[in-house]
Amino acid sequence: MSSIKVGRNDACPCGSGKKHKQCCLQVRQQAAPLPKTQGGAMGSPAELLSQAIQLFVQGHDEAAASRCQAVLQRVPSQPDALHLCGLIGLRQGRPLEALQFIDRALSSEPANDTMHSNRGIVLQALGRHEEALTSLRRALDLDPRGIAAWTHQGLSLMALLRLDEAELSFRAGLDLAPSDAAALNGLGQCLLRAGRLDEAARVLTQACIADPQSVTARTNLGVVHAALGRHEEALVDFQQLVALAPDRAESWDRLGGLLQEMGEAEPARDAFTRAYQLEPQPARLLRKSLVLSHVHRSLESMREERQQFEAQLEALLAAPAAPAEFDMSSFLPGIFSLAYQGDDVLPALRKLATLYLKLFPGLAWTAPHVTRPADGGRGLRIGFFTSYVHDHAVAHCFAPLMQALVENAGFEIHLISHRQLPLGEGRRPYAGYTGRFVEVSDRLTDARQEIAALELDILVYQDIGMEALSYFLGFARLARLQCVMGGHPVTTGLPEMDVHLSSSLGEPDDAQAHYSERLVMLDAIPASCEQPTLPSRFKSKLELGLPSEGNLYVCPVMLQKIHPDFDRAVAGILEADPHGYVVFFKHASLPLDRHLRSRFEQTIAPELRERVLFLPWVRNRDDFAAINALAAVILDPFHFGIGSTAATTMAVATPFVTLPGKFLRGRVGLAYARMLEVEACVAIDAADYVRKAVQIACDPALRDRLSAGIQENRSRFFDNQAYLAQIRGYLASGREGPGAAPRKLMDN
Structure with a gap:
């Protein structure tokens, strides 16, 4: 040793x-x-x-x-x-x-x-x-x-x-x-x-x-270099690590994990395969078999990779496997990446859940209090689990709800996380929260016991699926009613998740077919954010490193969301507006723009690519607001669109253009347009998307009219009382609990 x-x-x-x-x-x-x-x-x-x-x-x-x-x-x-x-x-x-x-x-x-x-x-x-x-x-x-x-x-x-x-x-x-x-x-x-x-x-x-x-x-x-976002230095560290200990499986695990995070799918698969060859374990088998890219080289390569993923998943399900001791490293970041591909993820997520239960049957765990009659003599005990209690978009979307529920005398609210509640400025989303905060272990078995000890009637996951602990907790029955909110607006595929809280403003008519949970539709956007405070003066284009002339078509999302189908729209906008620029933002630390630039070399003509800009990731809120304000129009990308960053767009009242997709994650822009009563921003197809984007950018009267509509109605988002009231009413009704037997809703 x-x-x-x-x-x-x-x-x-x-x-x-x-x-x-x-x-x-x-x-x-x-x-x-x-x-x-x-x-x-x-x-x-x-x-x-x-x-x-x-x-x-x-x-x-x-x-x-x-x-x-x-x-x-x-x-x-x-x-x-x-x-x-x-x-x-x-x-x-x-x-x-x-x-x-x-x-x-x-x-x-x-x-x-x-x-x-x-x-x-x-x-x-x-x-x-x-x-x-x-x-x-x-x-x-x-x-x-x-x-x-x-x-x-x-x-x-x-x-x-x-x-x-x-x-x-x-x-x-x-x-x-x-x-x-x-x-x-x-x-x-x-x-x-x-x-x-x-x-x-x-x-x-x-x-x-x-x-x-x-x-x-x-x-x-x-590990520290990666946590600091210094991924190139971390890559050197882990390359030196495998040179120091080439026969140590964990060395290759580390290298593979970093390469996957950096979007290097094939080298990551090679490293995971080497780790598995050295020490065959279920977690390593999953990692080497089920790798997905963040940014795809082409539409064809994305489809090929998805087919390979599903074939490997089927093979793993069919292969005999002895139950194993749970390993947190078996979590697959590909779960998150699947949703960016524009296809129905429910079949794959259900199969993946079945595979995890086959390999790690101990994931299926039930808190003792769930099998006992509920205590009707106390208030409704509700827990909200989140991985994001710091200054993060998820926290900004749900913190107002948490405080509103704390003020309800019939509720006993617990904010639960395996992350420490920050001090100082980092605590800002939850600065006014007066309910109980429960910090649990980052070890699954301990975290389950600690949450079970709360004897919750209802457990709500704000952002399940975005990281390992929340996902694996979701296999357990820790409360009589277990709900999912839209921090990650995708179904879980997990048998113990009962209800998914969503919005009729964005969901398509056949929405239930794409969820393992039973959908509960709200008539409002299922989030409420504090309105950003804007600076007294916005920086100029020159100060922000932007072209001084020409329309700016700004796409303020993570680069993982830029689907290959969106490339044609980018090219179409640049063709239709010869003086316009399409603006993306680099990832804060990962070299994802390198992969996207490489794809654009194949899909966008050279003379048009000159007007595709990649700005450094903007952490300063005032600068981000200024870029949104200077934009002629905000571009909502296809299939997995804009989310909480729309708060800044609404604050500066810049019009946006959106093309609704098949699933909620690609229809949030539609929901915003309906809420704001600016449905002129909604396109019917890709060609119409290009026409609307250029028309809004080049027609000052239309742009001003849409901007005025956003200003008039944005309080529906920033002071979303309808959402708060509907959530409060739903939780108070206890439709599946407390006291009701847990319902498994896998066969919707």
Whole structure:
């Protein structure tokens, strides 16, 4: 096990109390090869123990154990032999056996700090961190200079989420040895867990310099770089990782995950395949088999990839598979990508749910209170699970609803997340929230228990499917009624989701056929946002790096939403308006614009491509509002269109053009147009979309008329009382609960 590999500055495993480099490492470097023995180990106990230590340092565990056993046959309580047997057991993955040996050693030498330190490391391996702390503190009482004890004490404190204490422990070790790679790596991990990413990157860089061969430090540095959005640096880290440990499956997992996030589907599949070849596991089988691109090279390649995805899914369902222990890394980002392709996702999502339950039957879990009669003597207990409690579009859409429900005397509201509720400006969407906030574990089994302990009548998922924990929680029955809201406006395909709250303003007539949940239609947009505060003066085109002349056709969405079908509309607009520019926004950190530019080279003529602009991602709200205000028209892309960013568009009253798709995710623009009573913005086909976009941009009177309509009616979105009242009424009615048996609505 990597946790007991002996570094040069670690305590020597022989129990001398010296550093390894000052003790047995010298023996290893200076000693001649061991003589072969006939008929087993020979020599005095001292000679045998010396041989055992040398063999252990060289990695020959079986031979070292044989020498130790020979010593113990003659001197059963010899502490150094017992201690070394414990270290061998730990390295070979037998921590309980290791603990027994080290406890026997300590009975003879109770004041040996190295043995207490290694006992703490064994207890860490067993997950018994409170006991580990007791042993590590005893080691430090005996020798405060024990760097390994300070480091491992920090690791146990970190496992117990006592991050401030963990940081102090790591720093105490670094005060003794500022370049100790293990302590630097531990501190870097601690800073990562605390969300102090820039500090973590600096410390982990030092750890990699201190020990260029450290797989753990290089892994952690790559994770931090990716979390900071520095994906090119993370790619270098993970490429170095697979060079350091090419036979380690996790190295290839890391590389594959990053490549997939960067939109490099084929290299990601190759990396996942290599990981599976090294260590075949269900999660790796899923990852290598079900990879999808973020931005597709062409319509044909998108369809080919989708066919391959569905064929692999069918093959996995048909193949025999033994139930396995759940692995969170089995989550497939492709679940999210499927929705961008413009096709019905329900069949694939249902099959995927069936596959997960086949591989991980433990996902189907029921909270104990659900099977008992409801407590009619209290208010309705409602939980809202979200992955986005920080300054995020989902939070901005649903925070007003949360506060409105808190003010209802008949409701007991719980906002639930595995993310910490931020402090300061980052908390802005929930700054006025006065209900209860419940932070749960990011481990599935713990999170289920913690939510079950709330004994909810209704559990509402605001954004299920956008990340792993919310998706896998959705397989469990944690409340009598379980609902889905439109943070991700797509069905889940999950058998335990009862109701999907949607809007008749956007859904097509055959909408129910595309949902595994029963649709509950609201007569309003199912969101309510605070109206953005606009600056007193917008920046000019020049200040924002935009062309000073010509109409701006701005498409303010993530590049994953730019379907190949939309390319023809972009080209058509640029052909019809020879002085116009189509403006996209780069991803904040991923090189998705590179893939989209490459596709445009095949679908848009060179003279037109010169007027396709990719602006850097705009984090400043005032600048984003200014770009929306300077736009002649906002382009709502095909199949998966504009969402919460429409709040800024409405605030500046810029007209938009939209072409309704087959599913709600491509019809939100239609819903906005109906709500705002500007249905002149709605196209009937792609050619009409181009005509309307250019007409709005080039006809000031039409543009002003549409802008006035948006200004007149936008309060229906920013002060969406109809939505708040309808949600409040639906939840209060308890149509499927509390007290009603859970309904499985897979066969709509």
